Amino acid sequence: MENTIKVERAILSLTQDDLAKKIGVSRQTINSIEANRYVPSTVLALKLSEVFSKPVNDFFKLSEDD
Amino acid sequence: MEKSKFAECEARGLHKLINFRLPRYCFTLGLTITGLSILAMFVRAFALEGDTEWLKLLLQKTLLVGLLLISIAKDPIEDELIIKLRAQSYTYAFMTGVIYALVMPYVEFGVSNVLKPEGEAFHNLGDFQVLLFMLMVQVLCFNTLKRIR
Structure with missing residues (x-):
């Protein structure tokens, strides 16, 4: 799974900490998601979608090995 | 009770058990108990004389309780x-x-x-x-x- 959360965050001028607070997780969790070390649950993906005002598909993409 | 309701009730109870975590202050409490138990173990081994086998067994239990508190306390x-x-x-x-x-x-x-x-x-x-x-x-x-x- 690949994602463009870092880009979406930059568009909204949010730091990792700001985004983490908005969706109720730790900054390290956002960092892990951005680095593709952790694939979030549907609930978290939908929370991110709400913050970015975009569908989940726009910032999460399946990679070839998925 | 109906079979499906019984299964639902069982699943709910199991989820409660799985998600059970102690409040954060239990982490500090656990650390304190663990530290004090280890310290008391050293004192018992090197400073106390006589039959202190009961104390050894008691300290083993408190050490386990302390580590368990650390283990199941919530993260910040x-x-x-x-x-x-x-x-x-x-x-x-x-x-x-x-x-x-x-x-x-x-x-x-x-x-x-x-x-x-x-x-x-x-x-x-x-x-x-x-x-x-x-x-x-x-x-x-x-x-x-x-x-x-």
Whole structure:
């Protein structure tokens, strides 16, 4: 799974900490998601979608090995 | 009670049990109990005289309680990644605990017979030793996973 959360965050001028607070997780969790070390649950993906005002598909993409 | 309602009730109870965590202050409490227990173990071993076997057994129990409190206390931000890492650490602790309980008695037996000609008789590990090992592995593994997440 690949994602463009870092880009979406930059568009909204949010730091990792700001985004983490908005969706109720730790900054390290956002960092892990951005680095593709952790694939979030549907609930978290939908929370991110709400913050970015975009569908989940726009910032999460399946990679070839998925 | 209907079969489906009974299953629902059972599942709800199980979920409550799975998601059970102690409040954060229990972590500090656990650390304090663990630290004091270890300190008291040293005092008992080197400073106290007479029959203190009861104290040794008591301190073993308090040490286990302290580590258990550390193990099941909530993290400051208990999010889904933390829950996943915690589950991984319990899995790892369980696996290593079983291997430890199976292998360690033979290692102890082998080492004692190599070092001393008369050696020690073969004996299995006690519950304290296995539980202490598992709790220590869980706590260390969880903190390592948290650090590299």
